[in-house]
Amino acid sequence: MEKWPIGVFASIDAGLGVKLSVVRELGIPTIQLHAPSRQVRTPEGAREFLDRLREIDVRLTAVFGGFEGESYADIPTVERTVGLIPRETRAARSAEMREIAEFAKLLGVDVVALHLGFVPRDTVDPLWNEAIKVTRELCDHCRGNRQALHLETGQEDADTLVRFITAVERDNLFVNFDPANMILYGSGEPIAALRKVGRWVRSVHCKDAKWAANPGKEWGQEVALGDGDVGFENYLRTLDEIGYTGPLTIEREIPQDPTRQMVEIGRAVRLLNQLKAKLAG
């Protein structure tokens, strides 16, 4: 397989990704998919989607879980509502994640991913052991499908993430690295973080952001790729350093403005291709 094929985060009927028409329009060869709603997660839904992918010659590399009731309004709201950490929704969401893994299997995809939610920094926090337990259960379910589970980065700093993955003790648990999230959440300088979690990185997002005035207290700002503080040449050099050769999956989370989203993703594709050429030459 070609090194670093371009990808984009896509959605059918749920999530912040682009539509397949945009993927085709921009000639992007791979996608990660935000899991569609339950009505679509059927054998027929999978068949139809695979037919559509074949038609436009696109390879699906990962399926991302997301849940009703999640809100990214501000950092405390994320902590309260996102992923498998909040107790009130944990059982139902774990069950839904297993259904999403089954749907991914119908699609022939061996990577399932999600925002786990805020893993506590303090291992004495009771949520630490609860997070380990729920992650183990999900890893074990995925193993039954010969799938890996990738944790999206950002909510915790790299040291906490390494400590957590090590504590889970499952060899199908990996990282989907998102450099912009490190900036948005104020959880650490992305390049240094990438080096720390490098050995677990099996998929990545290419998304850019600017630091907040008070990182970790308020959101940074997501911006078009190349306009933020990630530094994409340095990012690609570091991906090379850690031996990552998989897809470069672009994310631009402005579904409310699809025209701008498409223009900016088109620009991101060109920028990444230029950088790939520069680094190869």
Ligand code: MG
């Ligand atoms: Mg991301």
